[in-house]
Amino acid sequence: MSEEAKTAAVPAVTTTAGNSAPAESKQLSNKELKELKKKEKAAKRAAQKTAIGITPEQQQKMAEQKIEKKKQQTATATNLKKQLDQTLLKPDVRKVPHLFGHLETREQRNASSPSISHIVHPAILSLTLKYSNYKVVGSTSRAKNMLIVFKKVIEDYVTPANTTLTRHLTGHLSHQIEYLKSGRPLSVSMGNAIRWLKQEISNISIDTTEAQAKEILCSKIDDFVKEKIEYSDKLIVDIASKHIVDGCTVLTYGHSQVLEELFQYCVLEQGKRFNLIIVDSRPLFEGKKLLKNLVNTFLPDDDINDLESINSAKFRMREPITKNHISVHYVLLNSLASTLLRDVDVVFLGAHAMLSNGRxxxxxxxxxxxxxxxxxxxxVLTCCESIKFSDKVQLDSVTTNELADADDLIRNIDSKKPPQKKSFALEQFIKQQEEQNKPNKQQNTKKGTQTPTEESNxxxxxxxxxxxxxxxxxxxxxxxxxxxxxxxxKVITELGSLPPSSVPVILREYKNT
Amino acid sequence: MSLITPEIKSLIDPVVSSLKRHQIEGDQEIALAIAQLLMKVISAARWTNTYDLISIIRQVGIIIHKAYPRKIIPGNIVRRVLALIRDEIETEHENTPMMSSMFSLLSTTKCEVREDHSKKQMSDMRAIIIQGIRDLVDEITNVSEGLETMCVDLIHDNEVLLTPTPTSDTVLNFLIKARTKRNFTVLVMENYPNEIKKAHQFAKTLAQHNIETVLIPDTTTYAVMSRVGKVIIGTNAVFANGGCLSNSGVANVVECAKEHKTPVFAVGGLYKLSPLYPFSRDDLIEVGNSGHVLNYDDFELVDNVEVVTNPLEDYIPPEHIDIFITNIGGFAPSFIYRIVLDNYKVEDNKLE
Known part of the structure; x- marks a missing residue:
């Protein structure tokens, strides 16, 4: 990489420029064009550096260093990814209905994800597991947990030599995000939060020290969680609570963090009494989660100060809000058409995202x-923080969606509980073990006659x-x-209530601020 | 109840108790059981004229209805048999010399008939009626054959069908028969919580017959409806107004289909048509074990919940169905009342 390279590269360019006949330039494949451009760039850089005063020898050394570094990086992410693609169990046969063939299955996600555990922060590993087990579900709680974990990642982050935090941290985070995606695809709120965080990182000036920069970022994340999730929820709850009046009947589907807070607020702060119809569905049974959380919300004990009541409180069960304030009607989706909807006054729905075409x-x-x-x-009202607004447009549920594990529908039909999931690696391990044990078992079955009856059961x-x-x-x-x-x-956001057609307006305003 | 002699009672009792225990599975089996029972009753009962027979059978019908009040089919069969008998009386009348129409209006029919019928004719009558019931039994057992001829007219190649009633054998046979002529995909809904195992079995059977089958949870209906060509539902009972009873959750699906302008067709044998009108829709629906919805071992939740409901059926209004496919052809819901009039007599709509 010196004058020679430069001279070698320049004529090559000139020759192609000279033979500018369109037919010939078309013959150059993309690859060749790219290489040409690379050479051009290298030549330019070399020229610049010599102009500054770095000798060609130094340049060569630096270039070698760079290449080595690149090799290291490729060993971490892309290379491994390639290896994994080749080695990891080919998803046996893709069992997806052909209408939904374009969606990524869990097996594919796991197969294509880099298992770069040495650069992935342990907190990210555990969060990914929680995502894929549906321990952490719901757009808001997923985003919130992600940001909290990112804070840990940033705290433990050390900028490698020869780079700055502003430049390197984004890449580091991208690896973490790549791994997170192997649990479940990113939600819209997570995508928005990540975009914001990357923006913030790039805004940090190069002059700030690492410790300072980390501190700034962590406090910014804290503020973001507070502003965009916690305070937003409070505002939404405040607005939405006007729709719940004493004695009315409210219907809700599944579980939504804001709605849970809304129902609790209406009882604890406003002392309202109302009927709540919780509609639930298989296989996640999120309505049960809402119900459980409401059952575990207790009315405050006002007179706990004097000794006697403390003593009596020991014997007295605290009263959950579902006892006297919310009368809960729990049904599954199939009974919706019966008499159920006859006296419903208002429906509250949770949201994963509001799309820019109002859907x-x-x-x-x-x-x-x-x-x-x-x-x-x-x-029909929906409560949705503005962090969930997306500028995407979509017309039907088929084109973009998330495929969950089909086995969730098959296993434990009777359990009435959300699927108990093992991690993907564990599943694979068990499968392998079973396959190894199979020949032994077959021998056993020949001896014992009881096994066939068990199978038929x-x-x-x-x-x-x-x-x-x-x-x-x-x-x-x-x-x-x-x-x-x-x-x-009506869509209730922290910025006020609006019709679904106004979603793009909010998106525009939000972008400006 | 004096009409029900001990002999008849001993015939009815086993059927009544198995109806009460819901031991007879499947609408077709129930229909056949009732038809067989009526055949036995008619041959065992002592009657001197056909009007006595009619009142005996009406009594039997009331007893059967009380055994399983939410089931429409036993009542249908009883009314079909009654209509059969009345038809016979009419033809008998045509044979006897006609009186002036004005005179017959004035005289009470019962007295007149009693005079007419001799004992010889009675034994003929018994044989004719029993033959009629045999024909009815044949019709019920061969329901699917009549339906299957329709499938070619209704399904085109590579169509996507959705069925929310995986419990219906009629739908199953219909689809299997259609597969011999057409290639298509069937989306099968799970019918959680009551019929999920049957749904899985249904999907399995379809797949074994080389039909592209996709099992979907009940929630996914709206998401896939835009891709569905036709919705095919099985029925538990069809009312004279064109509305019908089907599995719970079906009303959601057909409403969704209506929103998407997807055609809905209901299949069912002629014996499911009922001369009744669904005046009080809340009473029509049977409610099942709420433990299927919220487990009793979830004590904490059960304790804090006011109501848990588990309806077993849904009433589907006639405007949500495009056609009914029966073994005698396809009809618009608005035309069902005519078919009902062909098969039932208005006098028997109320048994009591």
Missing amino acids: LYSRVGTALVAMMCHTRNIP EDESEPLKNWKEMKSLNILNILYDLTPPEYID
Whole structure:
């Protein structure tokens, strides 16, 4: 890399420029063009550096260093990714209905994700596990947990030599995010938060010391969580609580963090009494989560100061708000059409995202609830923080969605509990072990005659246990659906209430601030 | 109850108790059981004229209805048999010399008939009626054959169908038969919580017959509806107004189909048509074990919940159905009342 390289590169450029006949330049493949450009750039840089006063020898050394560094990096992320693509279990047969063939399955996600555990922060590892186990669900709580973990990542981050925090941290975070994605795809709120964080990182001036920069970032994350999630929720709850009056009947579907806070607020702060219909669905049973959280919310004990009441409080059970204030009606989605909707006054729906064409992207089933209520002239309200607003447009639930594990629908039909999931690696390990044990078992079955009867019993309780072996059978388990704007009467955000058609307005305002 | 002699009672009792215990599974089996029972009753009962027979059968019908009040089909079969008997009486009348129409209006029919019928004719009558019931049994057992001829007219190649009633054998047979002529995909809904195992079994059977099958949870209906070509539902009972009863959750689906302008067709045998009108829709629906919805071992939750409901059926209004496919052809819901009039007599709509 010296004058020679420069001279070698320049004529090459000139020759192509000289033969500027369009036919010939087309013949150059993309690869060749790229290489040409690379050479050009190298030549230019070399020229610049010599102009500054760095000798060609020094330049060579620096270039070598760079290449080595690059090699290290490739060993970490991309290379491993390639290796993994090749080595990791080929997803046996992709069992996805052909309409949804474009969506990524869990197996694919895991296969394509880099297992770069040595650069991934342990907190990220555990968070990824929580995501994939549905221990952390819901757009807001996923974003909030992610930001809290990012704070840890930033605190533990050390800028490598020869780079600055501003430049390197973004890349470091990208690796973490890449790993997070292997649990579940990013939610809209997470995407927005990441975009914001990267912006903030790039805004830090190079002069600030590492410790200072970290401090600034951490406090900014704290502020962001407070402003965009916690205070927003409070504002939304305050606005939405006006729609719940004493004695009215409210219907909700699944679980949403804001709505849970809303119901608690209405009882604890405002002392309202109302009926709540919780509509739930398989396989996640998020309505049960809402119910459980409401059951575990207790009325405050006012007279705990004097000794006697403290003593009596020991014997007295504290009263959950579901006892006297909220009368809960728990149903599954299938009973929606019966007499249930007759005396519902208002419907509150949670949101995963509000799309820029006014559509609500939310837990699968939401659209059905919204439709049923809309046709019966029941107002449908949705509570959505502005962090969940997305500038994407989407017209149906098929094009973009998230595929969940199809086995969640097959296993434990009777359990009525959300799926208990193992991590992907553990599942693979168990599978391998089983395959190894199989030959032994077969020998055993020859001896014992009891096993066939056991198998037939299993067949009855789980008829689709071996569904993967059936060629023409597929199972579809998607997580979201899209509610058209005409079913939604009002979107309540921390910036106020608006019709779904005003979502793009908020997006624009939000971008400006 | 004096009409029900001990002999008849001993015939009815086993059927009544198995109805009460819901031991007879499947609408077709219930229909057949009732038809067989009526056949036995008619041959065992002592009657001197057909009007006595009619009142006996009406009594039997009331007893059966009380055994399983939410089930429409037993009542249908009883009314079909009654209509059969009345038809026979009419033809009998046509054979006897006609009186002037004005005179027959004035005289009470019962007295007149009693005079007419001799004992010889009675034994003929018994044989004719029993033959009629045999035909009815044949019709019920061969329901799917009549339906299957329709499938070619309704399904085109590479169509996506959705069925929210995986419990219906009629739908299953219909689809399997259609597969011999057409290639198509069936989306099967799970029908959680009551029929989920049957749904899985249904999907398995379809897949074994080489039909592209996709099992979807009940929630996914709206998401996939825009891609569905036709919705095919099984029915538990069809009312004279064109509305019908089907599995719980079906009303959601058909409403969703209506929103998407997706055609809905209901399949069911002629014996499911009922001459009744669904005046009080809340009474029609049977409610199941709420433990299927919220486990009783979730004590903490159960203790804090006011109501948990688990309806087993849904009423589907006629405006949400495009056509009914029966073994005698396809009809618009608005035309069902005519088919009902062909098969039932208005006098028997109320058994009591």
